[in-house]
Amino acid sequence: MSPSSAPAVAAAAEAGGGVSPEAATEEVVVLDYGGQYSQLIARRVRECGVFSELLPHHAGAAEVARRNPRGVILSGGPASVYEQGAPPLDPELLELGVPVLGICYGMQLLARELGGEVQRADVGEFGRSQLTVHEPGRLLSGTPHQQSCWMSHRDTVFSAPPGFSALASSTASPVAAFESAQRAVFGIQFHPEVVHTPYGQQVLANFLEDVCGCERTWSPVSVIEDQINRIRAQVGEGRAICGLSGGVDSSVAALLVHRAIGERLTCVFVDHGLMRKNEGAQVITAFRDHFHVPLVAVDASERFLAGLRGVSDPEEKRKRIGAEFIRVFEEEAAKLQDVRFLVQGTLYSDVIESGGGNGTATIKSHHNVGGLPEDLEFELVEPLRALFKDEVRAVGAELGLPERLVWRQPFPGPGLAIRIVGGEATRERLETLREADAILQDEIRKAGLYRELWQSFCVLPDIRTVGVQGDSRTYGNVIAIRAVTSDDAMTADWARLPYELLERIASRMINEIRPVGRVVLDITSKPPGTIEWE
Ligand code: XMP
Secondary structure: OOOOOOOOOOOOOOOOOOOOOOOOOOEEEEEEOOOOOHHHHHHHHHHOOOEEEEEEHHHOHHHHHHOOOOEEEEOOOOOOOOOOOOOOOOHHHHHOOOOEEEEOHHHHHHHHHOOOEEEEEEEEEEEEEEEEEOOOOOOOOOOOOEEEEEEEEEEEEEEOOOOOEEEEEEOOOOOOEEEEOOOOEEEEOOOOOOOOOOOHHHHHHHHHHHHOOOOOOOOHHHHHHHHHHHHHHHHOOOEEEEEEOOOHHHHHHHHHHHHHHHHHEEEEEEEOOOOOOOHHHHHHHHHHHHOOOOEEEEEOHHHHHHHOOOOOOHHHHHHHHHHHHHHHHHHHHHHOOOEEEEEOOOOHHHHHHOOOOOOOOOOOOOOOOOOOOHHHOOEEEOOOOOOOHHHHHHHHHHOOOOHHHHOOOOOOOOHHHHHEEOOOOOHHHHHHHHHHHHHHHHHHHHOOOHHHOOEEEEEEEOOEEEEEEOOEEEEEEEEEEEEEEOOOOOOEEEOOOOHHHHHHHHHHHHHHOOOEEEEEEOOOOEOOOOOOOO
16 A cells, blocks of 8 residues: 655745754764665764765765765675675765765775675675674774674675775684774674674774764754744744644654744644544644643544545545545635744654655655645744654653654554444444454553554454354444554564453453454564554
8 A cells, every 4th residue: 555645834944054953063974785785874973972974886986075074884785796886985975084984885895995805705795694803993892802794795895995905704704794993984794783783883983983083962852942043933923834733743743843942833733533542632732732732632533424425435434534635724824824834743764765854845755744735835944853763752741741652653644434344434333443442542551561562453353253252143343353463564573462462452452342253363564564454
């Protein structure tokens, strides 16, 4: 299935480009050569207390230099350095006078550029591997002689460039790490950013602190003041509007902007009647009663239900919900005077995925509240553009957002409507699904598993099955339980929930919700399945 498409909002892009918190902040640039772990490298650097930005590999030395970084990391990537069209190394990066660390493909690029020997090995090295450190140098300092690490490569460095020390080897890599402290150029074949490399964080910390001289002062919370100043500078005496969905991104964005401009922010919460149990009330209580944010809460459930009458095709449901959302939002926006700014919870991963980061206006494609149309002509305020999801949660917690909202699992914009599969989202079916979902969440929370799961939810297919309760036959609904673990929703694994928990959930659903006659468990991973059913 495909997510609802989000039309672009005509927007003035962030002036000056980039996402750096402030000019004085120390920064390390990660150049992305297409590796699956590139974002993770940037996150790990930040976990070491150093701000880091991910730039495309073709950004060029001048673009990197503009950020005045303390160091540059070249990521891994799927190409072979010998392939036609393989992403090259810009040699000028080595002339910037800042330390450079190449990881995997990044190391191979450095080796080739500087006169080392890189070749395609007969056997690849994928997964856990054993690393033997011959000479720790600065990079591997403080790590043991023997350690395990995570590898994912076929090309291999057979000799380090002249003047470099070969620091370590592994079963399939004669040179698994090299360095020239004098030139401040370092390479590692293994992936320090993944959890399967137990000393990976130490190696990164060595590079950041000892080699680059970084101070470890950055934290997601440290950007709050800076963002508030930026929002004030951008909005001036103007007014802003924010579509609140109850998700963590829009909630944190709204709170930050409220801190910056107070009552000149109005939040609009459109209750489309497709939310989970009590969710609308939680959002309203938190924002209106607790934070005293001016909030327009619109109960539009009748309108949405009417719009969904007779519709069973999932894409048609998405379209109608999206269109209705825009109508309601526009009506509410029109009632407010002089609003020029629209607050969006765009995250750094959205910026990276849309190739932005240089002042391009970016809109989430998996928009939490449905897409907004081009002719709204607001100027965008995007205070979370520099942050990853877990960092946004930290900011939310710091701003006092209730735990339930900080840790809310992702929830699709079209809500429960796309979880009534193959049939119309009627009021009765929504009620059944909502109750089933509430039991699932309740039991999963009680079992302490809520945060471990990327998503956990119920699906109601439009079929009925036979059962027997007491002495009579029943003909009831089926509820499917879907629970997955995932890092980013691109891939997911079905969660191995304990049998006792599943039993409790199934029994409660059948006993407490009249129309439910059968409960099943979805054991499909993504791929080949998707997370949602339609
Ligand atoms: P799939 O089902 O494609 O879902 O594996 C990946 C992630 O996207 C969410 N999702 C949506 N989010 N509008 C949204 O805002 C949608 O139409 C939509 N469809 C799927 C899904 O919940 C999962 O987190």
